[in-house]
Amino acid sequence: MPAVLFVGAGRHQRRAIRRLRELGCRVVAVDRDAQAPGLAEADAHEVVDFANAAAVADAGRRHAVDGVLTAFSDRAVPVVAAVAEELGLPGIGRTTARAATNKLAMRRRLAAAGIPQPPFAAVRGADDADALDRVGLPAVLKPADSAGQRGVFCIRSRSELAERLPQTLAESPSGEAIVERFHHGLEVNALLVACAGEPRLLTLSDRLRPDGASPGFGVALAHVFPSSLAGPARAEAERVAAETVRAVGLRDGVAYPQLLVTAAGDALVLEVAARVPAGQMDEVARLGVGVDLIEVALRQSLGQPVDALLARARAPQPLAVFFLTAEPGPLQPGVVRRLNGLERVRMLPGVVGAEVYLHPGDTVRPVRVDGDRKGFVIATANTADEALERARAAAAAIEVEVA
Numbered sequence: 001m002p003a004v005l006f007v008g009a010g011r012h013q014r015r016a017i018r019r020l021r022e023l024g025c026r027v028v029a030v031d032r033d034a035q036a037p038g039l040a041e042a043d044a045h046e047v048v049d050f051a052n053a054a055a056v057a058d059a060g061r062r063h064a065v066d067g068v069l070t071a072f073s074d075r076a077v078p079v080v081a082a083v084a085e086e087l088g089l090p091g092i093g094r095t096t097a098r099a100a101t102n103k104l105a106m107r108r109r110l111a112a113a114g115i116p117q118p119p120f121a122a123v124r125g126a127d128d129a130d131a132l133d134r135v136g137l138p139a140v141l142k143p144a145d146s147a148g149q150r151g152v153f154c155i156r157s158r159s160e161l162a163e164r165l166p167q168t169l170a171e172s173p174s175g176e177a178i179v180e181r182f183h184h185g186l187e188v189n190a191l192l193v194a195c196a197g198e199p200r201l202l203t204l205s206d207r208l209r210p211d212g213a214s215p216g217f218g219v220a221l222a223h224v225f226p227s228s229l230a231g232p233a234r235a236e237a238e239r240v241a242a243e244t245v246r247a248v249g250l251r252d253g254v255a256y257p258q259l260l261v262t263a264a265g266d267a268l269v270l271e272v273a274a275r276v277p278a279g280q281m282d283e284v285a286r287l288g289v290g291v292d293l294i295e296v297a298l299r300q301s302l303g304q305p306v307d308a309l310l311a312r313a314r315a316p317q318p319l320a321v322f323f324l325t326a327e328p329g330p331l332q333p334g335v336v337r338r339l340n341g342l343e344r345v346r347m348l349p350g351v352v353g354a355e356v357y358l359h360p361g362d363t364v365r366p367v368r369v370d371g372d373r374k375g376f377v378i379a380t381a382n383t384a385d386e387a388l389e390r391a392r393a394a395a396a397a398i399e400v401e402v403a
Contacts, residue, residue, distance in 0.1 A: 003064060004298065005083070007030055007050050009030070013070075029044075030046050056079055067084075073275070077097050077101050080097070081094045090252070097274065115240065115243055115269055116240060117268050118181040121179055135181050137157070141178075142180070143169070144177055151168040151170065152369075183268060186261045187208075188204060189204070189223060190255075191256060192242065192256075206225075206228055210367065221325060223320065233267070241259060256272065275297075279373075280376055280378065320390070334363070336361060339400055351379050353376070356374065356398060362374075375398070379394060
């Protein structure tokens with residue numbers, strides 16, 4: 001039985017740890033929070049702040065692990081890469097990990113490779129306001145090294161940049177930010193697996209978000225598979241996704257490029273991650289084409305081939321993941337008093353998954369960051385549009401009474 005070190009044990013990591021054990025692994029989980037729910041799912045655990053890669057590596061040595069991995073956590077990716085190098089285990093390497101988690105490093109790698117992307121500039125303080133002259137308005141302001149849409153704002157003027165920049169920098173461990181030109185278009189998620197340097201596309205799905213550039217504009221409200229893209233626009237998105245994976249140097253791993261496809265059919269790279277993605281995107285691969293990304297990540301962490309797993313990919317099953325949020329979702333902002341209907345919703349036609357991350361006393365807030373999503377419904381159907389309607393209707397049937 002192989003032993004693996006799993007970095008991070010929060011609410012979302014819990015199901016990944018459970019799945020690894022189902023696959024026959026001995027799982028050693030680490031998290032700085034002694035109450036992290038995933039720790040109880042592991043065979044062994046240690047309370048370690050995984051910002052300290054040396055301490056995480058020491059935990060791996062003590063338990064004689066055969067591999068190290070994470071899922072759903074951008075912050076853990078550089079730690080996993082560093083620990084793998086320290087222990088002589090398979091990994092994506094520190095350079096690739098930085099390119100996939102630091103937006104400035106990512107943008108520079110993509111620019112060097114000639115990958116289409118929005119104009120960008122680094123911002124570290126008020127003196128860098130002229131960055132907007134190089135990027136153009138409107139622009140998107142982001143922390144260089146954060147995730148979950150924290151500290152992300154649409155900027156329409158220099159004064160707005162000065163107002164928002166301290167909030168953005170506060171979300172960046174390195175104290176850096178980036179501004180990028182805001183573009184209109186269809187956002188598309190790509191899931192690929194790199195094997196010996198060759199990216200293999202699994203899915204292309206539409207990422208639906210709030211209209212325009214309102215607060216919370218970057219938060220995904222739904223994922224719809226397969227993508228509505230067709231013809232040359234789809235072919236271009238697939239090409240750019242694969243070239244992006246090559247550009248960041250990912251040779252063996254799960255990749256998650258996020259693209260924006262303009263009305264003219266141009267595909268621009270918004271971001272790319274080198275991990276099993278969060279937001280139920282792994283379910284898009286599992287339910288949509290029958291590929292278990294957790295198993296793929298496990299095997300690659302152990303240095304095992306994954307060709308047989310990828311060969312299981314089947315014809316697409318249309319599906320939609322619809323998130324529970326306040327407006328434009330079905331929830332009302334306020335303090336939760338009562339919840340009802342979840343079990344009934346799970347029995348509705350086409351519903352294959354539903355969860356609510358709320359309890360009485362919790363607060364539902366307007367959508368600003370990914371953490372404002374309070375659950376999800378996944379539904380399948382004969383078409384993507386029908387799956388989305390089923391998921392949306394099912395989400396509306398979950399009763400959340402607020403004060």
